[in-house]
Amino acid sequence: MSIRSSLARTAFETLRSNPMHTFMSILGLVIGVAALVGVLSLADGMEDYARAQIATTTDLNMISMSSVTRDVVDGVAVPREDVVRLGLEDWRLLGSQLSGRAQVVLSARRGVRVEFADNEAAAFLVAATPEMAALLSVDVRAGAWPSPEELEFGAPVTVIAEHVARNLVDADGGGQIRDIIGREITVDSLRAVVRAVVDIPEGARTGVLVPYMMPRAVAPAAYPSILVVADRVEEVPALVEEIGVWADTRYDRGRGAITLATNRGRVEQAEKAVRLFKVIMGLITGISVIVGGVGIMNVLMMSVSERTREIGVRKAAGARRRDIVFQFMVEAVAISAAGSMAGLLVGLVSVYAVTPAISALTDVPFQAGFSWGSFSVVVAVAAATGVLFGTYPAWRASRLSPVDAIRHE
Numbered sequence: 518m519s520i521r522s523s524l525a526r527t528a529f530e531t532l533r534s535n536p537m538h539t540f541m542s543i544l545g546l547v548i549g550v551a552a553l554v555g556v557l558s559l560a561d562g563m564e565d566y567a568r569a570q571i572a573t574t575t576d577l578n579m580i581s582m583s584s585v586t587r588d589v590v591d592g593v594a595v596p597r598e599d600v601v602r603l604g605l606e607d608w609r610l611l612g613s614q615l616s617g618r619a620q621v622v623l624s625a626r627r628g629v630r631v632e633f634a635d636n637e638a639a640a641f642l643v644a645a646t647p648e649m650a651a652l653l654s655v656d657v658r659a660g661a662w663p664s665p666e667e668l669e670f671g672a673p674v675t676v677i678a679e680h681v682a683r684n685l686v687d688a689d690g691g692g693q694i695r696d697i698i699g700r701e702i703t704v705d706s707l708r709a710v711v712r713a714v715v716d717i718p719e720g721a722r723t724g725v726l727v728p729y730m731m732p733r734a735v736a737p738a739a740y741p742s743i744l745v746v747a748d749r750v751e752e753v754p755a756l757v758e759e760i761g762v763w764a765d766t767r768y769d770r771g772r773g774a775i776t777l778a779t780n781r782g783r784v785e786q787a788e789k790a791v792r793l794f795k796v797i798m799g800l801i802t803g804i805s806v807i808v809g810g811v812g813i814m815n816v817l818m819m820s821v822s823e824r825t826r827e828i829g830v831r832k833a834a835g836a837r838r839r840d841i842v843f844q845f846m847v848e849a850v851a852i853s854a855a856g857s858m859a860g861l862l863v864g865l866v867s868v869y870a871v872t873p874a875i876s877a878l879t880d881v882p883f884q885a886g887f888s889w890g891s892f893s894v895v896v897a898v899a900a901a902t903g904v905l906f907g908t909y910p911a912w913r914a915s916r917l918s919p920v921d922a923i924r925h926e
Contacts, residue, residue: 543809543812543813543852543853543855543856543859544809544812544856545805545808545809545811545812545813545856546806546809546810546812546813546852546853546856546857546860546902547809547856547859547860547863548805548809548860549802549803549804549805549806549807549808549809549860550806550809550856550857550859550860550861550864550895550898550899551860551861551863551864551867552802552805552864553799553802553803553805553806553860553864553894553895553898554860554861554863554864554865554868554887554891554895555802555864555867555868556795556798556799556802557795557799557887557891557894557895558864558865558868558869558885558886558887558891559868559885560791560794560795560798561885561886561887561888561891562872562883562884562885562886563791563794563883564787564788564791564886565884565886566881566882566883566884567787567790567791577750577753577779577780577781578746578747578748578749578750578752578753579744579745579746579747579779579780580744580745580746580747580753580756580757580760580777580778580779581742581743581744581745581776581777581778581779582603582611582742582743582744582745582760582775582776582777583603583740583742583743583775583776583778584600584601584602584603584740584742584774584775584776585597585600585601585770585773585774585775585776586600586740599769599770600740601768601770601774601775602740602741603623603740603741603742603743603775604623604741605623605729607623607743607767608621608622608623608646608743610763610767611743611745611760611763614759614763615745615756615759615760618747618748618752618756619745619746619747619748619752619756620648620651620652620745620746621648621743621744621745621746622645622646622648622649622652622743622744622745622746623645623646623729623741623742623743624643624644624645624646624649624729624741624742624743624744625643625644625645625729625734625735625736625739625740625741625742626641626642626643626644626722626723626739626742627641627642627736627739628640628641628642629641629642629704629705629725630704630705631677631681631685631702631703631704631724631725632685632702632703633685633686633697633700633702633703634685636684636685636686636687637684637685638681638684638685638724640677640678640681640724640725641722641723641724641725642704642705642724642725642727642734643722643723643724643725643726643727644727644728644729644731644734644735645726645727645728645729646668646728646729646730647665647668647669647728649726650662650663650668652744652746653715653717653726655715655716655717656715656716657713657714657715658679658682658694658713658714658715658716659682659694659695659697659698659713659714660695660698660699660711660712660713660714661712661713662676662712662713663676663712663713663728667712667728668728669728669730670728670730671728671729671730671731671732671734672728672731673707673708673709673710673731674709674710674711674712674727674728674731675702675704675709675710675711675712675725675726675727676711676712676713676714676715676725676726676727677697677702677711677713677714677715677724677725677726678714678715678716678717678719678721678723678724678725679694679714679715679716679717680717680719680724681724681725682694682697682711682714685697685702694714695714697711697714698711698712698713698714699711699712704725704727706733707727707731707733707734709727709731745760753779753781754781757777757779760777761777799894806898806902809856809902810853810902810905810906811906813849813852813853813856813902813903813906813907814906814907814909814910816852817845817848817849817852817906817907817910818909818910818913842912845907845910846903846904846907846908848907849903849904849906849907849908849910850899850900850903850904850907851903852903853899853900853902853903853906853907854899854900854903856899856902857895857896857898857899857902858899860895861892861895865887868885869885872884872885
């Protein structure tokens with residue numbers, strides 16, 4: 518057995534032989550790390566909740582491609598004369614380019630007045646190519662989606678949101694949304710047969726959905742947009758760049774003719790906010806960790822004083838300065854690791870115990886989380902605390918004179 522292994526074993530035996538001494542030395546660190554773990558767990562839970570909320574309100578793997586209609590000249594937005602109007606040819610070419618990696622939808626939206634019998638409602642009309650039906654993750658409340666042939670060839674059919682249907686059938690007067698299925702409604706100057714009623718939220722910018730190829734579905738003054746939906750969120754940045762390259766070859770102004778927008782910015786904003794929370798609260802709780810580290814250093818200094826004779830005997834028996842430093846550093850890191858792991862458990866138990874109360878008080882389905890990144894922070898704190906606050910006591914022990922140490926009472 519090497520001398521380093523022997524010294525390490527001696528260090529651990531010393532810690533086990535003085536359990537109260539060891540407990541008192543790590544108590545401050547346990548509290549500090551528990552507070553740090555609590556902050557990190559709550560922040561991880563906040564980040565998960567924010568991601569979930571963003572995912573339910575927006576499609577994170579969607580890229581919106583629209584025409585640039587204005588230029589900024591001397592700080593003033595002026596209409597662009599040569600605006601690119603996206604159309605079916607762009608949809609077909611881009612769809613062929615991205616085939617197998619993304620779905621491409623051409624759509625146009627405008628506000629309309631919808632009439633049925635003696636009732637009317639205001640809604641957003643969306644004219645879209647057939648792929649839109651597969652992308653809308655909504656439940657059908659009544660009826661059934663139009664057939665692929667009706668969508669492809671522009672039959673005068675429509676799908677409407679449930680809140681629009683209720684306004685049209687006079688739900689307060691006893692009407693049922695199924696009463697409108699198979700009936701014809703008027704959408705501005707268009708007439709279309711209702712095939713289905715779906716549960717599109719009232720705040721969504723879609724109330725009436727018709728085939729893009731339906732005559733007069735797209736207003737002459739409207740500028741259609743193209744939605745590109747990637748198969749995986751991770752592919753969005755690469756697809757944005759590829760669409761830009763495609764636009765460079767397609768339009769005279771290149772990618773300057775279009776605007777590409779994604780919802781990744783919302784996720785990044787949430788991540789930045791949570792990261793800021795972690796840093797600020799981590800610095801505050803870090804004070805407790807420092808106090809715990811100072812406690813470890815004080816206990817180790819007392820240990821050096823109590824074991825001065827032992828240190829002298831070891832040095833007289835041939836132990837070198839770095840061996841003595843190693844022994845006390847092992848003790849410091851072991852104490853720090855034990856305190857950090859205990860603090861980790863205390864922190865996690867405390868956070869998961871109070872999480873139901875947080876959810877009840879805020880009426881938010883909040884759950885605490887703990888990522889591997891947060892675990893790495895705790896491990897780093899344990900190592901850094903042991904090394905930082907164990908160095909001076911170890912150095913003091915190594916500088917003792919063998920003769921003076923043996924004679925120490």
